[in-house]
Amino acid sequence: MPANRYPYATPDQRVRRLEDEVYLLRRAIIELMPDDIANALSDYRSCKSYREFAEWKRKTVGFIISKAEVDPKASHFEERGWCPLCKGGTRGPYQSGFKIPGGMEKHLMGDGNASQCVVTKAAFDAARDALRDGFEAEEEAARREVEERRKTEQTLLIDPSLPPQLFDERQWWNKPRPADALTAAEERLSSLNFEKEVSQNVIAYKLWYDGRLVLADPRTVGRITFRVFNSETPKKGSKQATFNLLDGWKNNLAEKFQGLLAEACKTLPKRK
Known part of the structure; x- marks a missing residue:
């Protein structure tokens, strides 16, 4: 200008x-x-x-x-x-x-x-x-409440550059997956070779693919969301790729997952 x-x-x-x-x-x-x-x-x-x-x-x-x-x-x-x-x-x-x-x-x-x-x-x-x-006052009060809950409640790592998320955090328009359905999601992730890591009250579902970190987010009913990062310690705001695996998919699940993962990786910058 x-x-x-x-x-x-x-x-x-x-x-x-x-x-x-x-x-x-x-x-x-x-x-x-x-x-x-x-x-x-x-x-x-x-x-x-x-x-x-x-x-x-x-x-x-x-x-x-x-x-x-x-x-x-x-x-x-x-x-x-x-x-x-x-x-x-x-x-x-x-x-x-x-x-x-x-x-x-x-x-x-x-x-x-x-x-x-x-x-x-x-x-x-x-x-x-x-x-x-x-919204400022409401947001500040909500932020303090979330910080206090993170100290004692179970959380999920969905992005290494951000704090772990509560299982109902930022699920404003999604239906949270109930605890009994989480077991089925974990079994699905295990079949895809994801490892569940637990550190204090933080859970992470991790997979390494071609040197890239894949984190699974099973908090929402009907799907598991995957986020792909070029490294284990990405900078805040760095590019990531996301895709979903629907709960209703039953046949050739591993092949579908591999195809979606490969396509997602193509959208990321080339690794140095």
Whole structure:
């Protein structure tokens, strides 16, 4: 941006004006949408906490997915379509668009390695900025509570650069896996050659693959999430690859896992 855009403004005034411009650009993107979608993307004022904010985002994404139309030309094997907001989607010789609902949801939420829809990113960022001040006190109280619980409750290592997570931590829109179902998930992980490591109250399900660390997260009903890191001690914010193994998958499980793991590793930077 040119240094003389606001030649007579103080640094604080320039920041404020740029923030106003970003807000207006975000609103412009949202208002380009049909009325029902624009209203859904703007209906966040009742959120009183980050948990409610996360639930609002998930509900809004579900509503948008309900507007997606299956494109028969996108795939002959599964239901796929284009994003109802940005009209984006993958383009390939055999499959195009996004798988409905899973791939579409990742695109709209920006989950995992998915490139987020520009419309939901603008809307969710605008909502977060508008609500942030009101969330600060709630977030600080929740943070202190979590820190105290981590000292005594069972936790799970899902990222070596972050503190171990409680089994219900940040599971805002997911259904936590009950204790009796965790045994079945552990058996599945053992069949895939994962080792369970326990240190004090911290559990880690680990696998080494081609010099990379794979950590399993079985906390959510219906799936086990895997995160792949280039080293055992990654820096905070360094790139990682994620993929899921669904509980309903029974046949050729090891082959499916190996295929997903190999594809995930391709998205990581080459190891030095």
